[in-house]
Amino acid sequence: MKTTIRHNILNANIDNFSMQETLAKIKESIDKKEQIHHVVVNAGKIVAMQKDLKLRKSVNESDLINVDGQAVVWASKILGKPLKERVAGIDLMVNLVKKAHENNYKIFFFGAKEEVVKKVVDIYASQYSTSIIAGYRNGYFKKEEEKNIAKEIAHSGANILFVAISSPTKENFLYDNKNLLKNVNFIMGVGGSFDVIAGKVKRAPMWMQKVGLEWFYRFIQEPKRMWKRYLIGNTNFILLVFKHKFLKK
Known part of the structure; x- marks a missing residue:
């Protein structure tokens, strides 16, 4: 398929897909049995990338980078590099689970x-079929366990891997282990998509998603945990x- 333009917005590479x-x-x-290392960026991750150079490298060297944050879409227009639309990570995941069922793919x-994670697997196995499940594992591990976990996933027969761990751990795990x-x-x-699918966290109504207030809906559910990240x-x-638009020469 035709390659689209990759923009660099505030030190973050983003594909205009x-x-x-x-x-x-x-x-x-x-x-084609090739590999795509995918990542999404939002406002918080772009802020973190300004100083966290390993996170910046992990993101910017990915094969496919989507924008998962309406604020970044708005910023892209202000900065003269307009992006087509937000491609939310959870929406992409849900679409890919359906595609897995339709095309006989397996997911870890x-x-x-x-x-x-077990509830997520049970939900999708019931909704579609157990045949899409290559395996599952919780997200709690020691650094020295990473390589063995990556090998376990690689040997599972999975075509697709979803990693529901917070940033920058998930980005660095995928970057460091993509060869395995x-x-x-x-x-x-x-990110937190498994919590949403499992019903632990509610997702914002569609109107809030469209006007860029999904973050606020998430904040009011867990204010003590989320205030620093979002506010x-x-x-x-x-x-x-503002600095990039008006102060940068």
Whole structure:
């Protein structure tokens, strides 16, 4: 398929793909038995990338980078590098689970608490079929266990890997172990998506997603845990955009 433009916005590389273009690119890679290392960026991650150079490298050297944050879509227009649309990680994951069922792909689910990831697997096995499940594992491990976990996933027969671990751990895990995972055609970090699918966390109504308030809906569910990530992170992102637009020569 035709390659689209890759923009660099505030030190973050972002591919200007729509959801449908992203899905087509992934299917093409799986069918050719090639690997795509996928990542999404949002306002908070872009702020973190300004100082966390390993995270920046892990993101920017990925094969496919989508924007998962309406604030970044708005910023792209302000900065003169407009992106087509937001491709939310959870929406991409849900679409890919359906595609797995339709195309006989297998998925490995890695991350979250044991009861959460098991519930996600049970939900999808019931909704579609156990045939899409290559395996699953919770997201609690020691650094020295990483290589063995990657090998376990690689030997599971999975075409797709979803990693539901917080940043920057998931990005660095995928970047550091992508050679061990070369048999897995599509590897992707999905953050807190397992919690949503399992019903532990509610997702914002569609109208809030469309106006860029999904972060606020998440914040009011867990204010003590999320206030720093969203309130401080979003403020820093606005300041970063302002500085780049009006102060950078």
